Amino acid sequence: MGVDLSVEVLGLKFKNPLVLASGPAGFGFELQQYLDISKVGAITLKTVTLNPREGNAPPRLVDTHGGIINSIGLQNPGIEEFVNIIAPKLKEIRTIKIGSIAGFTIEEWKILGEKMDKIKDIKAIELDLSCPNVEGKKIWAKDEELTQEAIKAVRESTDKPIIAKLAPDVTDIVKVAKKAVNAGADALSLGNTIEAMRINIETGLPVLKLKTGGLSGPSIKPITLARVFRVAEALEIPIIGIGGVMNWQDALEYAMAGASLVGIGTAIMVNPQAPLEILQGIESFLRQKGVEKFEDIIGIAHRGGF
Amino acid sequence: MGVDLSVEVLGLKFKNPLVLASGPAGFGFELQQYLDISKVGAITLKTVTLNPREGNAPPRLVDTHGGIINSIGLQNPGIEEFVNIIAPKLKEIRTIKIGSIAGFTIEEWKILGEKMDKIKDIKAIELDLSCPNVEGKKIWAKDEELTQEAIKAVRESTDKPIIAKLAPDVTDIVKVAKKAVNAGADALSLGNTIEAMRINIETGLPVLKLKTGGLSGPSIKPITLARVFRVAEALEIPIIGIGGVMNWQDALEYAMAGASLVGIGTAIMVNPQAPLEILQGIESFLRQKGVEKFEDIIGIAHRGGF
């Protein structure tokens, strides 16, 4: 008996719920040598900004107990190069491609939305409203009003589905989520990394050059999972659950809490083959439970469980 | 050469910077059989509420990668029993005792403050504004205005030093911290557990009876550390850094980020002797570095390090 892992959401049919989260998988080209990307439901491409960005000075990464802290700082070639050089090659990446953008002003959001809108291979657009790693930059998702404005700006520039990627470390995630939905988001990504740091006790200074960075990995899973649960409880909106998914059990927890799709970032860095192991695990769990469709377990924790 | 570990703050002289955080150490009586409490700088007693509380139904605890999630729900005998039965025995606990209170209304905060004020053995009062584990209860520290009101209420009822224990999972910790200081807090505890959950994939239901609980332990350390760093950068106020301190390196990171005192909760549960190992580690680190006073490294990360 086959198990149907597909998920229909945003008007798209994902062959399975696994999405490579924006960042750790880059644009997919390098990763492709180590992972058959056609096996995952989708890839969210590395976030692109209006202008090219070098990213932050090193060190950009440090690990902690159960996690890693990064301060890459949105290193990317900028939207022009993306449109002209990257986009034409995207058909090589044989799964659903979600574009990711980050504006520094409302105007930038608009332009980025328009540019992405024209790329045929991009099936949905994710707004990275929550990257904590750009010095001096406001984190959009930490302000409901800004969140709303950014989404509106992109909403006006494209008919493609819009995914708002929110920050988990806000006082009231449900409130921000509602604003995002009202502003026109078709789905929410919950969440991003959480501002964190490590200090090198030998030098007495922060380990990262930027001082702080964003925590990802197993450490944040129970936190983001609770955010997904809360939002799914309060709103009818597709959710991509992202944060600390390292194995199939983690992925299932997110689905049960209400996530239609599950993103993986850090796990890809640890082991590029991780998605395949996760998919296998999900499939055999569902088979053993006699569940025929993955979609049946989405949000089951809100419906009394099995 | 001896290293001076003492810290003078809040008008009190702590023999060393280690504080047993509120909760895991109870009122200290049971713990005393397994740890010589006179060796630690202070103990913050388990939070007391106006009325006795049974706490939540079990399971109340589940572990995660790098952490634990608890939903004890402020099980405590209530302020009357605390005053009449517990307080008279507190002299057995031979270190500085910080009382911890949690009100459900402004009126309750006031009463609790007054009752604590009269207990001679209590040298400072911590306001637990941030417990995430009481069903239906607002988390005070998630609202700046409420934070301010609660602190003001207690401020009026006591001259003892007041410590406001804030939630790390707010949008802007510096903003809340400022309000707390303006309202009359003499110090800040940063922070408390972070709302989190686990789902049992076999049943499809949350593991904890309360559904969500508060995450503590190594997982949250890099997060709370960044909060301490931010607040110490912005404000001149003594900070008790709390969250995921498991070893002496963790404790030093908090001190370097700007914490005058360092709280330990989960580590006490894992190993009641942990404080002694931590103190030993701090002492030999400082000796090796040629630092004579612990106070010299407080906030050193803001002053260019060693």
Added chain:
Amino acid sequence: MIEAELIEKRTAKDYGLFKFKLKEKLKDPDAGQFVMLKSPDEPILAKPFSIYSYKNRKLTLFIKRVGRLTGKVFSSPIGEVFYVRGPYGIPYIKKIDRDKKYILIGGGSGVAPLNFFSELYPELVYKKLYGFKGRYIRELFEEQSSLVIEEESGKTVVDVLREVYSEGLGVLACGPIPMLKTLPPGSYVSLESVMGCGIGTCKSCAVKTKEGIKMVCKDGPLFRKEEIQWEWI
């Protein structure tokens, strides 16, 4: 915490006997008491395990593999170092009526404390009923006659108890909640509960009794069946 080196292991599927050599001795361990066992890395939390046997700094635990720590113990090679502290909890002998003889009823890993009890207090034991589902468990035990194996006889320990029980005998039980609930009035039941500290400070292991909330770690693990408000658990 005390260093505990794994020096012997014998497993049968999801059950196993593990012998640890401790760096220091435990202080007067008695039957019904437990130790908190900690892995050198993950999970960070120490977990409670009843003493199955103890002699000369050699501690034997009888463990069922259910999750992370128990999984780690099962997969560890001889020589792996864990940490223990304890013993904690009130010895059974301090709670029970010493003028009775007892039927010891164990379900699964609940057999552990009963084994230690029967080692220390053989004169108080009327009969031992150690219940398991599968017959593979026979590999682990020398004393085969105490085993009640559902796969073989179709009977659970509770079925057998009904056959051998008579007024005047005591019942001392440790095992799953559903099993404990069916025991005759007056039975002593040893409860399991998720624990944090094991010493009564953290309030993780609450159980509701007729006299209010009690902590399994400090006030138990043994209770009289009637004390417990079962619906709360």
Added chain:
Amino acid sequence: MIEAELIEKRTAKDYGLFKFKLKEKLKDPDAGQFVMLKSPDEPILAKPFSIYSYKNRKLTLFIKRVGRLTGKVFSSPIGEVFYVRGPYGIPYIKKIDRDKKYILIGGGSGVAPLNFFSELYPELVYKKLYGFKGRYIRELFEEQSSLVIEEESGKTVVDVLREVYSEGLGVLACGPIPMLKTLPPGSYVSLESVMGCGIGTCKSCAVKTKEGIKMVCKDGPLFRKEEIQWEWI
């Protein structure tokens, strides 16, 4: 990832040679390439280690103990299972001028890739200078003549390089940044950097070059000294 069982270890203080038996073979490993090594539990991140030697699924790493993962390797008993993936990075041989002979200069754990290079391309090696602080390191190596030990001679590898270097020779170096900075123009330097993925996707291991940001893992680890904007590192 490939299961890698620790089958041999030899340590001297904070340095050690560790031989792993892999479950599958590495694909054409070449000198200068590295593997990502992962502990079965903490830390969760895999970390880069140059190949010191490789033959028949036996991988030897030369490791300096500096933190969590390296600490775990040092404290692991024979038989412990780790995970590796790779090889990654561009082989030195593809970047260097093959018409020259090279002085190999290694500082500390930087010796690892140079050892593999001298095994595979002995004909390109003019001289080996492996620098260490303490003489205890002699225990680990058979070939003693390559060692430059500060404690013995008061000289660093850079001092010795100045004595033996002459125009026309190449320099291939791996070691700490301060050492690399003092090398003659035209030297090839193998950089270290904190890595996440090891394959060019995550952008953790950035280095600034004359041609913009490059990734040490994918575009390196070997660079010409002149390419690097040292002040950024």
